Amino acid sequence: MDAGVPSSPGKFKSDKSHHHHLRLLRWHHSSLPKFLFWTFCAAAVFFLFFLASPHFSSSSSASLHSSSSTERRSLRTSSSSSPAWGGTEWEKRVLSSARIRRRPFGISVLVTGAAGFVGTHAINSLKRRGDGVVGLDNFNDYYDSSLKRARQVLLSHSGVFLVEGDINDGPLLRKLFDLVSFTHVLHLAAQAGVRYAMKNPGSYVHSNVAGLVSIFEASRSANPQPAIVWASSSSVYGLNTRVPFSESHRTDNPASLYAATKKAGEEIAHVYNHIYGLSITGLRFFTVYGPWGRPDMAYFFFTKDILAGKPITIFQGPDSATVSRDFTYIDDIVQGCLASLDTAQKSTGSGGTKHGPAQLRVFNLGNTSPVPVVELVSILERHLKVKAKRKFVKMPRNGDVLFTHANITLAKKELGYHPKTNLQTGLKRFVKWYLEYYTPSNGSYLAKKGRGGSSSSNSS
Numbered sequence: 001m002d003a004g005v006p007s008s009p010g011k012f013k014s015d016k017s018h019h020h021h022l023r024l025l026r027w028h029h030s031s032l033p034k035f036l037f038w039t040f041c042a043a044a045v046f047f048l049f050f051l052a053s054p055h056f057s058s059s060s061s062a063s064l065h066s067s068s069s070t071e072r073r074s075l076r077t078s079s080s081s082s083p084a085w086g087g088t089e090w091e092k093r094v095l096s097s098a099r100i101r102r103r104p105f106g107i108s109v110l111v112t113g114a115a116g117f118v119g120t121h122a123i124n125s126l127k128r129r130g131d132g133v134v135g136l137d138n139f140n141d142y143y144d145s146s147l148k149r150a151r152q153v154l155l156s157h158s159g160v161f162l163v164e165g166d167i168n169d170g171p172l173l174r175k176l177f178d179l180v181s182f183t184h185v186l187h188l189a190a191q192a193g194v195r196y197a198m199k200n201p202g203s204y205v206h207s208n209v210a211g212l213v214s215i216f217e218a219s220r221s222a223n224p225q226p227a228i229v230w231a232s233s234s235s236v237y238g239l240n241t242r243v244p245f246s247e248s249h250r251t252d253n254p255a256s257l258y259a260a261t262k263k264a265g266e267e268i269a270h271v272y273n274h275i276y277g278l279s280i281t282g283l284r285f286f287t288v289y290g291p292w293g294r295p296d297m298a299y300f301f302f303t304k305d306i307l308a309g310k311p312i313t314i315f316q317g318p319d320s321a322t323v324s325r326d327f328t329y330i331d332d333i334v335q336g337c338l339a340s341l342d343t344a345q346k347s348t349g350s351g352g353t354k355h356g357p358a359q360l361r362v363f364n365l366g367n368t369s370p371v372p373v374v375e376l377v378s379i380l381e382r383h384l385k386v387k388a389k390r391k392f393v394k395m396p397r398n399g400d401v402l403f404t405h406a407n408i409t410l411a412k413k414e415l416g417y418h419p420k421t422n423l424q425t426g427l428k429r430f431v432k433w434y435l436e437y438y439t440p441s442n443g444s445y446l447a448k449k450g451r452g453g454s455s456s457s458n459s460s
C-alpha cells in the first residue's frame with residue numbers, strides 16, 4: 001500500500017473538506033456571476049464548433065445518438081482505474097511463472113486472454129508439458145467475470161501467474177518483454193461474439209484492431225522478437241458459399257463487424273510480417289465449445305435455459321432452412337494451438353528492422369462435420385435429461401451466417417492437426433462440467449480439480 005495514504009481516511013477527509021467547503025463558499029460569493037457568464041460562453045463556442053464539425057454534418061442526429069450510446073460504452077475491467085502491475089513481488093511472480101522446466105526444447109509463452117476459455121485450456125496444456133507461461137487478462141465484464149476468476153484460480157494451482165492488464169497498455173507489454181525473453185506470444189485476447197458487435201461496436205475495434213496492433217508493436221520491438229500465434233475466426237468466411245471453407249477462398253464478404261475486425265487483423269498481420277519480419281500464424285477457430293466455455297455462446301445459454309424451463313430461440317434461414325455450425329471441441333483446438341507454436345519459425349527482425357523473410361500462415365481449425373443447431377439442442381436434451389422448449393424464429397439480421405464448414409487439409413499437413421471429438425462426446429463432457437460447476441453444494445469443486453492441475457475436459 002502507498003505510504004502516503006493515511007490509516008484513518010475518514011478523519012483526514014473531514015478536516016480537509018471543512019476548509020475546502022469554507023473556501024468554496026467565499027469563492028461562490030464573489031465570483032458566481034462571472035463563472036456563470038464564462039461557462040455560458042464556453043458552452044456556446046463548443047456547440048458552434050460541434051455543429052460545424054464534419055462528423056456532425058455527415059451523420060443524422062439519430063445515428064449520432066446511437067453511436068454515442070453504444071460505440072463509446074467500454075467494458076468494465078478490474079484494472080481500468082489503477083494499474084495492477086509492477087513492483088518487486090510482481091516481477092518475481094512473472095519470472096517464476098515464465099520459467100521453462102522442459103529442457104532443451106521448452107518454450108516461454110506470453111498468453112493473452114489467459115482467463116478466457118481457450119486461454120485457460122491452452123495454458124494448462126503448455127504448463128503440463130513444462131513450458132514457461134505468463135498470462136495476461138483484463139478480466140472485463142463482457143460475461144460473468146466470476147467464471148474468469150475461477151479459471152484464474154485453476155491456473156494458479158499449476159503455478160501460472162496471470163497479470164491483470166490490458167493488451168492496449170504499451171508500457172505494461174514493454175515491461176513484460178523487458179523481464180522475460182518470450183519465445184512465443186499466443187494472442188487470444190479479443191472481443192468475441194458475433195451478435196454483440198451490434199450493441200458495442202467500439203469494443204471490437206478497441207480489442208481486435210487496436211489491441212492486436214499493440215501486441216504486434218510490442219513484439220516487433222522486443223529483443224528477441226517472439227513468434228506470434230493468434231486467434232482469427234471462421235467468421236472471416238462471411239457470406240462465402242463455397243464449402244468446405246478453405247484458406248484459399250475469398251474472405252472479403254464479412255457479415256458482422258466482429259468478422260470484419262478479425263479480417264482486418266489478418267491484413268495487419270501481413271503488414272507486420274512484411275515490414276518487421278515477425279513470424280505470425282493466424283488460426284481461424286470454428287465455434288469452439290467445451291467445459292469452462294463462454295456463457296455468451298448458444299450451447300452454453302441453451303443449457304442454462306433448458307434447465308430453467310425457459311424457451312430457447314433457434315434461428316432458421318430463408319424457407320425455414322436449418323442453420324448449422326462446424327462445432328469444434330476445445331481439446332482439438334488446444335492441440336492446434338500447441339502445434340502452431342511448435343512449428344512456428346523464429347521472427348527475423350531485431351531492433352525494429354527485418355533481416356529476412358519471415359513465416360506468415362493462416363489455418364482453419366475446425367471439426368469438418370457441421371451440425372444443425374436443432375441437432376445440438378437434441379443432444380443437449382439427451383445429456384441433460386430435460387426437454388427443451390423450442391421457439392423457431394427467422395434469423396435476425398444480426399451478423400450470423402447460415403453455416404460454417406472447415407476444410408482442414410492444410411492444418412493436417414502442416415500441423416498434424418487431427419480433431420478427435422464429435423459433438424455428442426464433447427457436449428457430454430460440457431454438461432458434466434456444467435452440472436458440477438453450477439451445483440451450489442459443490443464449493444470444493446475448484447480445489448478438487450485445480451490441484452490435479454488438469455481441466456475437466458482432459459480428465460473425462
Ligand SMILES: O=C(O)[C@H]1O[C@H](OP(=O)(O)OP(=O)(O)OC[C@H]2O[C@@H](n3ccc(=O)[nH]c3=O)[C@H](O)[C@@H]2O)[C@H](O)[C@@H](O)[C@@H]1O
Nearest residue numbers: 192193194233234235285286287297298313314315323400
Ligand atoms: O467460429 C467462430 O468464428 C465464432 O464462433 C462463435 O460464433 P457462433 O458460431 O455464432 O456461435 P454461437 O453464438 O454459439 O451460435 C451458434 C449457433 O447458434 C445459433 N443461435 C444463436 C443464438 C440463438 O439464440 N439462437 C441460435 O439459433 C447461431 O445462429 C449459430 O448458428 C463465437 O461466439 C465467436 O466468437 C467465434 O469467432
